[in-house]
Amino acid sequence: MKNKNKRDACPFEGSKVWMDGEFVDYEDAKVPVNSHSLHYGLGAFEGIRCYETKSGIPAVFRLDEHIDRLFNSCRILQISVPYEKKEIKDAITEVVKLNKFNECYIRPIVFVGDNGGLGIYIKDYDTRVAVSAWYWGAYLGDEALRSGIRAKVSSYARFHANTFMGMSKSTGQYINSILAKKEVVDVGYDEAIMLDTSGFVCEASGENIFIYSGGCIKTPPLSSVLPGITRDSIIEVIERETDIEVKEEGITRDELYIADEVFLTGTAAEVTPVREIDERKIGIGRAGEISLKLQDIFFNIVKGGNKKYEKWLTYVK
Known part of the structure; x- marks a missing residue:
């Protein structure tokens, strides 16, 4: 009987994957059905972008920082x-070359195999590492980058700091994000905004969040959010390229509603404006001037157009 859930086409087919130190065809990069990580969610991963620069040479954005975060996780x-670290960095650049990508999204993942058996506690286990890549356009769509998205505050709260250690980008914790995203998309919104267990704004389902209000930009502190690489990049850009003050401090839900602008940052989402939250128009009701300015600066940097940020690019030659 045909599996009705099987997709007719897979975006990864035909690509090369680095797995456990070797390059293999995507179809041969297999994971055991009793892999501990598959059953219990213990694993860490990164999402990394490679952009085609203005010189025509692909460049991986902030590769060192992504690999540092992977190892920290x-x-x-x-x-x-x-x-x-160097072995994984080399694997990443080689995956880009082997697959002949000009631009792509790169996913290194570290997970636990099946040698230790199953059960919550494992004493001896085998660690597996893989790197795959594929073309992925604008995460929330090209129109989202231009005009902004509609968001809704989810009923699902972000983990308390002592419930799950949010400084790690770990596989299992994304169930929280999946539930929040599905909840809001199913009722017509583009993205979920999540509060922490104290009721303060935390982040979106897969992005950090910023607000611009009263001439100042605010974003929640790292004590409550994943330390986003794009988040860090945008903070540095604001401080170097504008005269706007940036504060890392708590944001209440109602501050979102009365902000002049709200925007999200992330490797997948890049810099995405938010035009509406919970049926309330944000600012002018479309992508704001500051959000679009930061977006322009960001895309110029990742495409190699600003030599001040050349340190952030790893060219794949």
Whole structure:
């Protein structure tokens, strides 16, 4: 009987994947059905973008910082990574070259295999590492980048700091994001905004959040959110390229409603304006001037147009 849930086309078919130190066809990059991570969600990953620069040479954006965060996530989760950072960086650039990508999204993942058996506690286990890549356009759509999105505050709260360690980008914690995203998309919105367990604005389902209000830009502190690479990039851009003050402090839900602008940042979402939250128009009701200015600066940087930020680019030659 045909599996009715099987897709007719897979965007990854025909690509090369780096897996456990070797390059294999995507179709041969197999994971055991009793992989511990598949059953219990213990794993860490990164989402990384490679952009075609103005010179025509692809460049991976902030590769060093992404790999540092991957290793930090594994340290927090007590997963031993069987490769050095340089080996994984080299695997990433080689995956881009082998697949002949000019632009792509890159996914390194560290997970636990099946050698330790199943059960919550595992004493001895095998750590597996893979790197895949594929073309992925604007995460929330091209129109979202131009005009902004509609968002809704989710009924699902973000984890308390002692419930799950949010400084790690770990696989299992994204169930929280999946539920929040599905909840709001099913009623017609584009993205979910999540509050922490104290009721303060935390982040979106897969993005950090900023507001512009009264001439100042605010974003929640790292104590309550994932340390986003794009978040860090935008803060540096604001401080270097504008005269706007940036504050990392708590944001209440009603502050969102009365903000002049709201925008999201993330590797997938890049810099995406928010035009509406909970049926309330934000500012002028479309992408704001500051959001679009920061978006323009960001895209110029990732495409190699601003030499001040050349350190953020790893060219794939």
